[in-house]
Amino acid sequence: MRPDDWHLTHDLDGFLARAGDFLRSRPALHTVPLTVTETLRTRGTNLYGADAPVFGRLERAGEVHATFFRTPPHRLNLTALSPEQADTLAVRLAGLGAPLPGVSAEHGTATAFAGAWRRHAGATPVLRERLRLYRLGxxxxxxxxxxxxxxxxxxxxxxxxxxxxxxxxxxxxxxxxxxxxxxxxxxxxxxxxxxxxxxxxxxxxxxxxxxxxxxxxxxxxxxxxxxxxxxxxxxxxxxxxxxxxxxxxxxxxxxxxxxxxxxxxxxxxxxxxxxxxxxxxxxxxxxxxx
Missing domain, CATH: 3.40.630.30 (Gcn5-related N-acetyltransferase (GNAT))
Structure with a gap:
């Protein structure tokens, strides 16, 4: 897995064209990226601030394995990643030189990325909150x-x-x-x-x-x-x-x-x-x- 397997873009429509099926494959777990990207699509990508949102997908051999989005000034939001995938993303984002305010993801993914961000960007993660996702039965x-x-x-x-x-x-x-x-x-x-x-x-x-x-x-x-x-x-x-x-x-x-x-x-x-x-x-x- 290489850092350049992560494809970054400001183009929401292009991102959804490539990653939409992946997000829709697990609608409960992907509820946040699904709803945020839909809101941006219908209300405009400048809704959350002056800086353009950033979208990313991890793709190899034409298959999307994971995604992220960030609507500045808010935190990075990730779908599930392995520790190796989290590390390669941290390398890629740290190489851009811009600080991140934080990360939100499933517990294992968030913890893996926080550790990788400490290693590659020198930022010490601080636990903010733990959340539980529930589905209606x-x-x-x-x-x-x-x-x-x-x-x-x-x-x-x-x-x-x-x-x-x-x-x-x-x-x-x-x-x-x-x-x-x-x-x-x-x-x-x-x-x-x-x-x-x-x-x-x-x-x-x-x-x-x-x-x-x-x-x-x-x-x-x-x-x-x-x-x-x-x-x-x-x-x-x-x-x-x-x-x-x-x-x-x-x-x-x-x-x-x-x-x-x-x-x-x-x-x-x-x-x-x-x-x-x-x-x-x-x-x-x-x-x-x-």
Whole structure:
């Protein structure tokens, strides 16, 4: 395996022409690259920032074995790699001379790449979070359901959605940047949101879902403001968006949960989600003296 087996491009359409079948072959595990590339395809490749996204594929003898994408300033996102493949990618990217803020991938892949990046770029990886990917099995609504109903959001709800998405970002340690409008556009782009409302019509929780791509839909973010938790609202809205995704024909309904949050993991198991794989996110802090 050689570093030049990795083919890098800014051309999204060209990347999907070569790697699309590979991504669609494992829609649950490839949910993030599938949904992000679809959002970029439909909303524009400058959605996440001024710098052009970078896409890469590992190809030998005409067959794609792995891919990555990065939408600056965000982390590198990888499909599953062997340690050797991770090393060759680190060599290739380190040779470009540009720092990376971090990596997100299945646990073994992320850890292998983080070690390779330390060796070849001199950056010390810092564990940021561990996530578990779940796939919906038999949907099991909570009993009793909290009083109220679900409601699909519309334009008048944009302010609350922006506020709650911002609060969610802060809660998981990713505070929004100071320039709120581009951040809000990127955060809300390509997702449909549903509120859970109390009987008097007060929104008390939200859940987002990605559009269906390659037969899969990803639920998230799921958020209840801190003062409203403990009433079953998050479970109710997650059940409703999961049910709607299945009714719309999604073969795979998936979501991520932070492994440090025992409450959310237990909730998803109760309502019928089954573990698929663990993912890990590392940051690569840049030393002040570099």
């Amino acid at each position: 038999t949907l099991t609504p909570p009993n009793p359901f909290p009083a109220g109903r679900s409601r699909i959001t519309g334009d008048p709800d944009r302010g609350r959605l922006a506020l709650w998405n911002g609060e969610f970002a802060v809660a998981v340690g990713e505070a929004p940047p100071g320039d709120a409008d581009p951040w809000t556009e990127a955060r809300l782009a390509g997702r449909h949101f549903t509120f859970w409302e109390t009987p008097d019509g007060t929104p008390v929780a939200m859940a987002g879902v990605t559009p269906q791509t390659a037969g899969q839909v990803r639920v998230g973010p799921v958020y209840t403001p801190a003062h409203l938790r403990g009433h079953g609202y998050a479970g109710a809205v997650t059940v409703e968006v999961s049910r709607a995704a299945r009714a719309a024909g999604a073969r795979e309904v998936v979501l991520f949960a932070d492994l440090s949050n025992a409450t959310s993991n237990a909730l998803y198991l109760r309502i019928g989600y089954l573990p698929v794989a663990d993912f890990t996110v590392y940051d690569f802090p840049v030393s002040r003296d570099r």
